[in-house]
Amino acid sequence: MKLNFASALHTDQYQITMMFAHWKRGNHTKRRAFDLYFRTLPFGNGYAVFAGLERAITYLQNVRFTEEDLSYIQTLSPSYDAPFLEYLRQFRFTGDVYAFREGSLIFPNEPIMRLEGNVNELHLIETALLNFTGFQTLIATKAARIRHIIGEQGTLMEFGTRRAQEADAAVWGARAAYISGFNATSNVLAGKTFGIPTSGTHAHAWVQDFSSELEAFRAYADAFPDQAVLLVDTYDTLKSGVPHAIQVGLELREKGYTLKGIRLDSGDLAYLSKQARIMLDEAGLTNTKIVASNDLDEQTILNLKAQGARIDSWGVGTKLITAHDQPSLGCVYKMVSRLEDNKWTPTLKISSNPIKVSTPGRKKIVRIIDTKTNKAQADYIMEVNEELNPAEPLLLIHPVHSFKKKTIRNYRIEPLHVPIFQGGNLVYSLPKLDEIRQFHQQQMDQFWEEYLRILNPEEYTVNLSDTLWETKKQLLDLIQQQVQDLTDTN
Numbered sequence: 001m002k003l004n005f006a007s008a009l010h011t012d013q014y015q016i017t018m019m020f021a022h023w024k025r026g027n028h029t030k031r032r033a034f035d036l037y038f039r040t041l042p043f044g045n046g047y048a049v050f051a052g053l054e055r056a057i058t059y060l061q062n063v064r065f066t067e068e069d070l071s072y073i074q075t076l077s078p079s080y081d082a083p084f085l086e087y088l089r090q091f092r093f094t095g096d097v098y099a100f101r102e103g104s105l106i107f108p109n110e111p112i113m114r115l116e117g118n119v120n121e122l123h124l125i126e127t128a129l130l131n132f133t134g135f136q137t138l139i140a141t142k143a144a145r146i147r148h149i150i151g152e153q154g155t156l157m158e159f160g161t162r163r164a165q166e167a168d169a170a171v172w173g174a175r176a177a178y179i180s181g182f183n184a185t186s187n188v189l190a191g192k193t194f195g196i197p198t199s200g201t202h203a204h205a206w207v208q209d210f211s212s213e214l215e216a217f218r219a220y221a222d223a224f225p226d227q228a229v230l231l232v233d234t235y236d237t238l239k240s241g242v243p244h245a246i247q248v249g250l251e252l253r254e255k256g257y258t259l260k261g262i263r264l265d266s267g268d269l270a271y272l273s274k275q276a277r278i279m280l281d282e283a284g285l286t287n288t289k290i291v292a293s294n295d296l297d298e299q300t301i302l303n304l305k306a307q308g309a310r311i312d313s314w315g316v317g318t319k320l321i322t323a324h325d326q327p328s329l330g331c332v333y334k335m336v337s338r339l340e341d342n343k344w345t346p347t348l349k350i351s352s353n354p355i356k357v358s359t360p361g362r363k364k365i366v367r368i369i370d371t372k373t374n375k376a377q378a379d380y381i382m383e384v385n386e387e388l389n390p391a392e393p394l395l396l397i398h399p400v401h402s403f404k405k406k407t408i409r410n411y412r413i414e415p416l417h418v419p420i421f422q423g424g425n426l427v428y429s430l431p432k433l434d435e436i437r438q439f440h441q442q443q444m445d446q447f448w449e450e451y452l453r454i455l456n457p458e459e460y461t462v463n464l465s466d467t468l469w470e471t472k473k474q475l476l477d478l479i480q481q482q483v484q485d486l487t488d489t490n
């Protein structure tokens, strides 16, 4: 990973105002714990795919206030005096981080990242962590949906850069798509930076730049005799584009080459691909592949497949890279515990919406795997010091509809959090991108199709341990009592 984006100013102003206020009171070294999570699955999907950890790690390793940053911060408030600026100058991330591995399947309200450190550092980094992980997880999830519809056969190319919400989104989005099973990106910087295979065809402008389509195809095939994918829809796909591509394909064959492919980019992609396949096959160009693009997403692709489209390779841009049908994951970052007098005290945030009431306490999370099928049964969230004994049956109770219960036997547990930072030091060895991609595939294989289908998937069980439930209930009761006492005295 070579892109560096670790400016300490990539944060919301309120993080710095809180840092100052804590520092002024001498409270800035108080130890706290935060969870990063999301509340609702995107796209009506049954799972999300975690991405963004590598970028978060680079950020946490390098986050600094430069001299220019400090000069700028000084202009923001007359309260920011020289000693505070010196404190910021010395700022380094010194906390502990636990997180899911990139490529993991994750579910609502699971702590994707768990952080402990001093209150100020945990404030400063919130915005950037939510920004990185929220976006990349969203794109990885969209890409997984698309890959799931395509199946194992079929090449997926990420074409989104020109339509992405700015440069970073394009490059990191290409990486997220690759994690979830895309085969290549058209973005050359993403190729160089992450080692993602790059691929592509040519644009309409190439064809327009010649006095005839045939001449354009010949010139392109001349430059790339074994790699040419010819865009056939500039004038008329079936009457002009495909016949010209066939002519060039036959000329290439005479020279011992194979025309790699043609690309369809408009019109009825099912009909055109079927007709083009017949025409190519009749000409003997059976190895020439058909690529399709044009506002594709998982729904259109599913439809095209149902219509029997003969498409080998899919170029997907706008709707993937912008997460077109849901532009934000809505990740949140909540304080869950405070260390006071050497004792961790759970804390929560109340909301009138029950789904938004945070879960207090420092937590770990395990996946319950059926030993016979090797499939995931549920995720189970516990306090950090709790243990689960797989020799004993486990009763799972639906967090909202408590009448829904199931007892699990014959299971093993997989811890889902891995230690990333300890005392600000990286203790995790970053996997290669291809290892992350493989790991993601293994994660998908661990889940029944019921959770993976793109329409109305089954809800996967995520349970809190009894201890966590008890703590949450007690805290809720306590806070509600305190509010009631206030109302009574007023």
Ligand SMILES: Nc1ncnc2c1ncn2[C@@H]1O[C@H](COP(=O)(O)OP(=O)(O)OP(=O)(O)O)[C@@H](O)[C@H]1O
Binding pocket: 265, 266, 267, 268, 269, 270, 271, 293, 294, 295, 296, 300, 303, 304, 307
């Ligand atoms: N057989 C099909 N079934 C369902 N959707 C299709 C089919 N063929 C194409 N589509 C999709 O329909 C949409 C058609 O887009 P659009 O209205 O832009 O038409 P177009 O023919 O591609 O025109 P343009 O030349 O402006 O791109 C695209 O999202 C495309 O992926």
Ligand SMILES: O=P(O)(O)OC[C@H]1O[C@H](OP(=O)(O)OP(=O)(O)O)[C@H](O)[C@@H]1O
Binding pocket: 159, 160, 162, 163, 203, 204, 265, 293, 294, 295, 296, 315, 316, 317, 318, 319
């Ligand atoms: O359709 P997407 O999924 O976003 O994939 C990227 C699109 O980018 C190119 O189009 P171009 O910029 O030439 O515009 P166009 O839509 O007019 O073809 C390409 O031909 C694809 O259609």
Ligand SMILES: O=C(O)c1cccnc1
Binding pocket: 159, 160, 186, 199, 200, 201, 202, 203, 293, 315, 317
């Ligand atoms: O290589 C292509 O065909 C391509 C690349 C980006 C966007 N659209 C198409």
